[in-house]
Amino acid sequence: MSELERQVDQARDSLQVDLSAADTSQALLRFEGRRRRRQRRRVAAGGIVTGAALALLTVAFWPSSEPKSPRPALVDLPPLEEVESTDDAPVRFATDDETPKRTVAFVDGSMAVLVRPDTQLRLEALEPELLELSLNSGEARFTVAKNPQRLFRVRTADLRIEVLGTRFSVSAPRAGRSAVKVHEGRVAVFRGTDRYELSPGMRLTWDGGRVVIDDASKDKRRTRPKKRRRRARRSAHSAPAQAAQPWTTLAENGAFDDAYHAMQDEPRRPSSPAELMLAADVARLSGHPREATTYLRRVVKEHQDRPQGMLAAFTLGRILQRELNEPRAAAQAFRTARTLAPNGSLAEDALANEAECWARAGSNSQAKELAHRYLRQYPAGRKTGSMRRLVGPSP
């Protein structure tokens, strides 16, 4: 080995990209969007031939697959980006008198059985870290595939249920009354700031004024809620080994609630862009979006020159737009994202989102101007429809 090769051998470890699990998640999201766009372009290129083939196949399959099929209806989950825009196009699964029972099988192996004829289930979010459904009425039984990376969450009007691989039922016969029964594994149920952990055989009922927990293996009893004080939280996370793990490890394993609590106890605050991004994910996915914005703003302010700066600005915009309903601030965040990476892979989405946010904030002239710009820059973009609606009919 020559002297130069020896020196290079010593130096080569310096040549690495600084990536966290959060960076990978963000990259995966971008990848999904890009893959779908490419797929759409190919479909468009196929044109009439593809359309005709699809129509023929649809006609061919439609009558042969009426509800008698013993197989569950595997649902073609929409792509991540489209699922994220559930305000515009929510994905719903419902039963009625004609179809009193229905099985929905998600492609990750999880299943939901809608067990009553008035059940309404809606897909709220599908992200690498989160699959969220809301049960608006009726009753559904869930079987969740074990996936430490993805949290499975079900909401009713009164409760929030989070699991990582188990079987349980949720019923919401009417507003103000919900129940959860666990068949297998462990489930965390949240009522406001109260958190309950249910084991197999336990049933939690919210009757509009109080929580009642029944344990099939013991006599019926009423349990007081564990308040979200730090000490109580520690006892709620019964496995001491898990509680002792650093918050970053917990977050990378998908235990965002535990990671959030561990992060509060950590004396050293996140400082590197990767840590700040991960902290933002932890805060957001454990139900603290406001706190997530603090971390993201720090990344934007202190690490603008890093790739994470643009991602942070974009994520900040999304949280302000969708979770905190602050369209004006969201528009400014999307503008920052565009400015930081004008030719980046998220520039198109940032521009469209900014236009939508200005429209929602009441600044129609700004919204129109940006929509015009979008249509000029991305004439075949995937948001041309909504941008045209913002522009309005041509004179």
Added chain:
Amino acid sequence: MASTDPSFRPPGGARLRLVRGEALDEHDPVTTFEACFRRYHRLVANLGLRLLGRRGDVDDFVQDVFLEVHGAFHSIREPAATKGFVRTIAVRLALRRLRRRKVAALLGLDQPVDLGPVAVPANQEHVALLAQVYGELEAMPTKTRVVWILRHIEGDKLEDIAQEVGMGLSSVKRHLATAKARLEEVFGE
């Protein structure tokens, strides 16, 4: 995409077969591909940085590599071969990009080497040395450059390099000798 309301779809999965044929063949390929992405994201990013020598190109490179991996994912018969498969796609995509870059350089559209930001703690002397080496590699033929980087930066075996780049073992040795002679000339050994 058609209506996003599945209640309008025929039960039995027929529609799913149409839209996501690969989903039924692989029994949960989304999770499998997702695992592949999560597992090899860092590997591909590092490979991209090392082969292309530009931090700004890495994100785009990663996306392109996984688009190709996704397209051919169903053809991987042996899970243990996934890593080699991903690496081969990454190396060949890097070769294509570097060739395009040569053309851009002829038109005066090329950009300088940009290795940062690198992992901490990075020795600044090391970074400076690597920047010099990459400056010289820019002037070499694309395959010579890639073969040398795979050998001395990635630490690959000659047989693996031959497989990844798609050439014979003797060609790999020839490219390495060419690069070595050029670098020794410049760095005065």
